Amino acid sequence: MTVSRTICLGFLALITAGTLLLLLPIATADGQWNSPLIALFTATSAVCVTGLIIVDTGSYFSPSGQAIILLLIQVGGLGYMTATTFLLLLLGRKLGLRDRLALQQSMDQSELAGGRRLVLSIILMTLILELTGVFLLMPLFSPDFDAAHSLWLAVFHSISAFNNAGFSLFADSLIGYAQSPWMTLVISALIILGGIGYQVIMEAMLWLRDRIQRRRSLRIFSLHFKIVTSTTIILLGLGTIALLSTEFNNPATLGLANLPDKLIMAWFQSVTTRTAGFNSIDIGQMENTSLFIIIALMFVGASPGSTGGGIKTTTLRILLACTRTVLQGKEEVLCFQRQIPSSRVLKAIGVVMGSGLTVIGTTTLISITDPEFNFIAILFESVSAFATVGLSAGITADLTIWAQLAIIATMYVGRVGVLLFMATILGDSSPSVIHYPEEDLLVG
Amino acid sequence: MTVSRTICLGFLALITAGTLLLLLPIATADGQWNSPLIALFTATSAVCVTGLIIVDTGSYFSPSGQAIILLLIQVGGLGYMTATTFLLLLLGRKLGLRDRLALQQSMDQSELAGGRRLVLSIILMTLILELTGVFLLMPLFSPDFDAAHSLWLAVFHSISAFNNAGFSLFADSLIGYAQSPWMTLVISALIILGGIGYQVIMEAMLWLRDRIQRRRSLRIFSLHFKIVTSTTIILLGLGTIALLSTEFNNPATLGLANLPDKLIMAWFQSVTTRTAGFNSIDIGQMENTSLFIIIALMFVGASPGSTGGGIKTTTLRILLACTRTVLQGKEEVLCFQRQIPSSRVLKAIGVVMGSGLTVIGTTTLISITDPEFNFIAILFESVSAFATVGLSAGITADLTIWAQLAIIATMYVGRVGVLLFMATILGDSSPSVIHYPEEDLLVG
Numbered sequence: 098m099t100v101s102r103t104i105c106l107g108f109l110a111l112i113t114a115g116t117l118l119l120l121l122p123i124a125t126a127d128g129q130w131n132s133p134l135i136a137l138f139t140a141t142s143a144v145c146v147t148g149l150i151i152v153d154t155g156s157y158f159s160p161s162g163q164a165i166i167l168l169l170i171q172v173g174g175l176g177y178m179t180a181t182t183f184l185l186l187l188l189g190r191k192l193g194l195r196d197r198l199a200l201q202q203s204m205d206q207s208e209l210a211g212g213r214r215l216v217l218s219i220i221l222m223t224l225i226l227e228l229t230g231v232f233l234l235m236p237l238f239s240p241d242f243d244a245a246h247s248l249w250l251a252v253f254h255s256i257s258a259f260n261n262a263g264f265s266l267f268a269d270s271l272i273g274y275a276q277s278p279w280m281t282l283v284i285s286a287l288i289i290l291g292g293i294g295y296q297v298i299m300e301a302m303l304w305l306r307d308r309i310q311r312r313r314s315l316r317i318f319s320l321h322f323k324i325v326t327s328t329t330i331i332l333l334g335l336g337t338i339a340l341l342s343t344e345f346n347n348p349a350t351l352g353l354a355n356l357p358d359k360l361i362m363a364w365f366q367s368v369t370t371r372t373a374g375f376n377s378i379d380i381g382q383m384e385n386t387s388l389f390i391i392i393a394l395m396f397v398g399a400s401p402g403s404t405g406g407g408i409k410t411t412t413l414r415i416l417l418a419c420t421r422t423v424l425q426g427k428e429e430v431l432c433f434q435r436q437i438p439s440s441r442v443l444k445a446i447g448v449v450m451g452s453g454l455t456v457i458g459t460t461t462l463i464s465i466t467d468p469e470f471n472f473i474a475i476l477f478e479s480v481s482a483f484a485t486v487g488l489s490a491g492i493t494a495d496l497t498i499w500a501q502l503a504i505i506a507t508m509y510v511g512r513v514g515v516l517l518f519m520a521t522i523l524g525d526s527s528p529s530v531i532h533y534p535e536e537d538l539l540v541g
Numbered sequence: 542m543t544v545s546r547t548i549c550l551g552f553l554a555l556i557t558a559g560t561l562l563l564l565l566p567i568a569t570a571d572g573q574w575n576s577p578l579i580a581l582f583t584a585t586s587a588v589c590v591t592g593l594i595i596v597d598t599g600s601y602f603s604p605s606g607q608a609i610i611l612l613l614i615q616v617g618g619l620g621y622m623t624a625t626t627f628l629l630l631l632l633g634r635k636l637g638l639r640d641r642l643a644l645q646q647s648m649d650q651s652e653l654a655g656g657r658r659l660v661l662s663i664i665l666m667t668l669i670l671e672l673t674g675v676f677l678l679m680p681l682f683s684p685d686f687d688a689a690h691s692l693w694l695a696v697f698h699s700i701s702a703f704n705n706a707g708f709s710l711f712a713d714s715l716i717g718y719a720q721s722p723w724m725t726l727v728i729s730a731l732i733i734l735g736g737i738g739y740q741v742i743m744e745a746m747l748w749l750r751d752r753i754q755r756r757r758s759l760r761i762f763s764l765h766f767k768i769v770t771s772t773t774i775i776l777l778g779l780g781t782i783a784l785l786s787t788e789f790n791n792p793a794t795l796g797l798a799n800l801p802d803k804l805i806m807a808w809f810q811s812v813t814t815r816t817a818g819f820n821s822i823d824i825g826q827m828e829n830t831s832l833f834i835i836i837a838l839m840f841v842g843a844s845p846g847s848t849g850g851g852i853k854t855t856t857l858r859i860l861l862a863c864t865r866t867v868l869q870g871k872e873e874v875l876c877f878q879r880q881i882p883s884s885r886v887l888k889a890i891g892v893v894m895g896s897g898l899t900v901i902g903t904t905t906l907i908s909i910t911d912p913e914f915n916f917i918a919i920l921f922e923s924v925s926a927f928a929t930v931g932l933s934a935g936i937t938a939d940l941t942i943w944a945q946l947a948i949i950a951t952m953y954v955g956r957v958g959v960l961l962f963m964a965t966i967l968g969d970s971s972p973s974v975i976h977y978p979e980e981d982l983l984v985g
């Protein structure tokens with residue numbers, strides 16, 4: 098069985114198990130057997146760490162049901178992070194000497210060789226960061242809830258945030274804490290760390306260790322590290338500025354808040370849009386311009402080897418580098434004074450084409466089954482499902498069953514990765530030995 | 542002065558001249574000086590063969606004004622066709638022996654050498670096809686109008702159709718002739734021939750000549766020919782089927798017509814969407830699904846070396862070929878058993894990224910200046926302007942002046958080509974002699 102098939106079937110098995118568990122009467126607050134569609138939708142959304150919902154998690158599900166959802170999030174998130182980091186390392190083996198140096202510096206040699214230590218290291222890092230999150234979130238909830246309830250809220254939101262799942266136990270997501278700098282700080286940190294990928298965190302930690310130990314550092318950051326961190330920072334900044342400008346005077350969102358609160362809320366929405374999916378602003382009340390900006394940010398999404406979705410920061414950066422190359426009339430695609438291999442360029446095209454076609458397909462389907470909804474809302478839900486974001490313009494719960502099934506399928510394809518999914522469906526083809534002559538043609 | 546700068550400035554000069562001419566009292570039906578915005582918008586739309594309008598061409602402009610518009614269309618269309626065909630030939634010079642054979646077969650050797658015969662040949666072909674169009678359109682209008690008026694209608698619509706301009710003298714475009722098979726046949730043929738590009742028509746004509754003369758044909762069709770014709774046929778077919786299905790029961794569009802009329806109207810809308818811009822169905826009454834499909838078709842547009850716009854059929858095909866290559870785990874991008882050079886792949890990425898960013902920018906801008914309009918209508922007008930289509934969801938005339946200026950700029954950028962425009966703005970950079978090492982990273 099190929100790696101891609103394992104990933105596709107693994108997620109399918111997880112979703113099936115989750116659906117069966119959520120069907121049980123112990124999962125629901127009213128103690129009745131759950132509806133199959135609600136169980137399937139919620140299980141898929143949890144395993145794919147999307148966070149789109151058709152019932153309110155906090156009131157519809159019992160504490161056991163919530164625990165099942167949290168477990169699905171954790172297994173789904175960890176599974177994906179491990180799988181994609183493996184792929185990154187497999188790829189690392191093919192690198193040249195100089196580049197291998199950067200990678201090897203960032204993880205021990207033994208980790209490159211054996212997978213077991215890597216998996217343990219990922220699990221350990223996840224647990225440490227999530228536990229820190231729980232510890233830091235406790236003071237946020239304890240003034241309003243008793244100790245046990247506060248702890249549960251802290252555990253649930255910490256795990257949901259680090260896995261970029263976006264599930265919340267509050268019916269209005271985090272709108273109630275919109276103006277809390279502490280919530281914004283802690284949840285943002287968890288989201289960003291979860292969405293930036295294991296390798297980037299490890300490289301940063303090892304660099305930090307050298308600094309603290311005052312070692313004379315010979316550490317070279319990998320190209321992956323540089324692209325991911327710089328793109329993440331730029332997108333976070335641009336998103337904050339864009340949403341701050343478009344919502345500045347909208348009384349239903351940022352309009353009535355003072356300037357520091359406006360800044361906090363715009364920043365949080367920018368962080369959560371790629372691809373955590375919490376919200377501290379009412380998405381349904383936003384301007385169309387903001388929805389359009391959010392759609393673009395969601396489509397880009399997080400970084401490879403993380404818990405997040407979308408086409409990924411590296412894909413965007415490679416395509417922008419290609420555009421710059423063309424404009425300069427050159428042939429080499431460069432990023433941070435490194436050449437991008439042409440196979441990566443091709444893969445970036447494949448990812449964007451596959452993603453674009455998936456989103457177009459889902460949007461077309463839902464606009465056929467549910468023509469009464471606003472078009473931008475339909476496009477919004479489709480992109481949100483594909484990029485496993487989970488933000489909602491407020492229509493998902495009211496869609497017809499066919500549209501909800503389409504959303505379920507889109508979340509699944511978006512999570513396992515559109516190329517991996519298509520490659521699995523199509524099966525492996527043996528590489529061709531025939532070489533064809535080159536012929537030029539006019540483009541654009 | 543570089544070629545790209547010549548093209549940019551040439552179009553700018555044409556638009557300025559057209560604006561000045563359309564300002565004159567002789568251009569308007571009421572004999573008053575024209576409003577500068579209307580003159581600028583109409584001149585840009587005509588020179589860029591877009592066809593978006595903010596006043597009704599037939600009633601607002603005098604016959605002289607209409608003649609000026611027609612002249613601008615003809616010069617704009619011919620100029621662009623000549624310029625892009627030149628680029629295609631320049632590119633042909635770099636080809637290998639075998640590929641050069643195909644190109645040389647399709648045009649005489651002397652045409653490859655000197656540009657003058659090429660320009661004459663393009664003008665001649667244009668005139669012959671447009672005159673045939675006039676001749677064939679006369680019987681359509683003569684039952685309803687006197688001879689002189691019929692002739693003028695035939696001339697105007699023939700030139701407008703062949704140049705994919707989409708300007709019509711009827712207030713409701715061609716809705717009045719929606720169910721005429723003759724109109725559909727003639728206008729479709731003019732649009733398709735104008736949008737498929739000079740080289741493709743020449744290759745087809747030379748092949749036809751061999752057939753008629755019963756020569757033993759050694760003719761090899763170029764890769765360009767194969768890609769353009771096959772993609773055009775597939776897109777025309779898919780567009781017809783899609784629009785037929787989504788509008789089948791909509792009483793405001795196809796719902797009340799009988800099946801043959803439905804077919805004719807869906808076909809015509811499919812043809813005109815890429816990128817002529819006539820309509821025989823009321824766009825404003827269409828389902829959102831249809832609008833979305835039309836937006837996608839408009840974005841793709843026509844073929845290089847033609848009068849049409851959009852990212853072009855070849856660009857789409859190259860990116861699809863890249864996706865197939867990735868899914869098959871190969872490295873060579875193949876189309877019709879020919880390798881696509883990696884420089885073309887890069888250019889295709891540049892075209893799509895530049896086009897996407899332009900459309901996103903225009904849409905964002907208009908959704909800020911004119912928030913009261915439906916989002917899909919704003920997206921529709923932006924794509925229509927960028928791909929120089931000229932179809933309208935009915936809001937262009939009602940937009941604020943800022944949005945109309947944005948539309949004007951978008952039409953211009955869409956016509957000269959987004960890469961060419963950006964390269965001109967950025968200026969030419971000297972090629973780098975430093976080579977950087979390759980480093981791999983994870984994508985998607």
Ligand SMILES: [K+]
Pocket residue numbers: 146147148261262263372373374485486487
């Ligand atoms: K999410």
Ligand SMILES: [K+]
Pocket residue numbers: 590591592705706707816817818929930931
């Ligand atoms: K047009």
